[in-house]
Amino acid sequence: MKASTKNFLTFLGGIFSFYITYLTTQGILQQYIHFSDPLNEMAFCICAFTLGAMCIYCGIPQRHWNKLNPFKS
Numbered sequence: 055m056k057a058s059t060k061n062f063l064t065f066l067g068g069i070f071s072f073y074i075t076y077l078t079t080q081g082i083l084q085q086y087i088h089f090s091d092p093l094n095e096m097a098f099c100i101c102a103f104t105l106g107a108m109c110i111y112c113g114i115p116q117r118h119w120n121k122l123n124p125f126k127s
């Protein structure tokens with residue numbers, strides 16, 4: 055599998071994880087997954103948000119990050 059395809063799938067996974075975070079914060083996911091405690095729901099939301107942020111960070115290729123670095127000559 056090409057690196058660009060892996061990056062794209064990782065990026066899409068991050069977007070999907072942010073969508074799960076959105077559903078959790080709006081209470082829509084509560085209709086499908088019954089959490090036993092509000093603390094469990096908050097932990098699930100934080101884990102989904104962290105996973106989304108990491109996947110999007112890893113899904114953006116290094117060559118794009120190098121263009122954003124103002125200190126690199």
